[in-house]
Amino acid sequence: MNRAVQDQGVLIGLSVVVFALRDGEAVVLTTGGGPDGAGLPFGPFEPTRHRTFELALRDFVAEQTTFPLGYVEQLYTFGDAGRESPRAEMGVGARRVVSVGYLALTHDPSAVAGPGSAWTPVLEFFPWEDWRRGRPDMIDRLIAPALAAWAAGPDAAPRAARAERLFALKGGRWNEQQVLERYELLYEAGLTPEAVRDHGQSAPGAIPGRAMVSDHRRILATAIGRLRSKLKYRPVLFDLTPDTFTLSQLQAAAEAVSGLSLHKQNFRRGVERTGLVEPTGRLSAATGGRPAELYRYRGAEASGGGVTGLSLPGQR
Structure with missing residues (x-):
């Protein structure tokens, strides 16, 4: 092994973002919850103990939360220098952790156990991402003034343009997939608890949103953006829904994920055009009003061997 690598003490960590839907909200499996915030399930890859990354991931998620992982896919490799304190150090002298992130979806957010493990609403970490009831008030009331103060410094014009584009400050289109870009802008501007923790940065106005340990909120933002993108070209929403559902429940699920x-x-017309669902011939009495027809996902063969997702026709 290269001597420089040995001296640096590089370790491989594994993290996973597990999404589910509960009571009409998108939730994520978290651990901890101490003074530095919640964390994602995270642990080391030990070559002498685990044959593959995925086996290691499944082992420590079960150990930390008792939740059995189903299908997972690799999300991203997070290896930037300076992944700041509190660093998830996993061995004596470890100074650099390269984290391989995974994404998992489940339609069964069953009870979990373990120190601080819980299903936590995703939008508690990113409240500005919730446009289900219109443009969030906090964007114009808190975020815009704070970013304007930040943009008044060096490189004012490109900073202001970036803020305007990402947060649709001047009537531009809101791109729901740019979750990571918005979080990184707030971090760079010193408007997140993690920026204050990592660099002692501060800026006028505190931006609400739960903190997370290490760079786990960045990993979570990456996963949300990936999932929102996949909604449009893969039938991933059905990995989060029960076996049968009403079209209203399916729409609420799409809204919870997309924000x-x-x-x-x-x-509804878009769902019908895809051919991804079919009626079951049964009605749901749990809608609180007129019974609604129950549908089910037809499976991968529904698109004739092709791959399709759901269109997201916004109100605006």
Whole structure:
């Protein structure tokens, strides 16, 4: 092994973002919850103990939360220098941790156990991402003034343009997939607890949003953006829904993940065009009003061997 690598003490860590839906909200499996915030399930890859990354991931998620992982896919490799304190150091003298992130979806957010393990609403970490009831008030009331103060410094013009584009400050289109870019902008501007923790940065106005340990909120933002993107070209929403559902429940699930308010009739027409669902011939009495027809996902063969997702026809 290269001597420089030995001296640096590089270790491989594994983290996973497990998404589910509960009571109409997108939730994520978290651990800890101490003074530095919650964390994602995270642990070391030990070559002498584990044959593959995925086996290691499944082992420590079960140990930390008792939750049995189903299907997982690799999300991203997070290896930037300076992944700041409190660093998830996993061995004596470890000074650099390269984290391989994974994404998992489940339709069964069953009870979990373990120190601080819980299903936590995703939008508690990113409240500005929730447009289901229209443009969040906090964008214009808190975020815009704080970013304006930050942009008044060096490189004012490109900073202001970046803020305007990402947060749609001047009537531009909101791109729901740019979750990571918005979080990184707030971090760079010193408007997140993690920036204060890592660099002692501060800026006028505190931006609400739960903190996370290490760079776990960045990993979570990456996963949300990836999932929102996949909604449009893969039938991933059905990995989060029960076996049968009403079209209203399916729309609520799409809104919970995308953070958007969707046009009811256009959404239904879009679902019907995909051919991904079929009626079961049964009605749901749990809608609180007129019984609604229950549907089910037809499976991968529904698109004739192709790959398709759901259109997201916004109200705006």
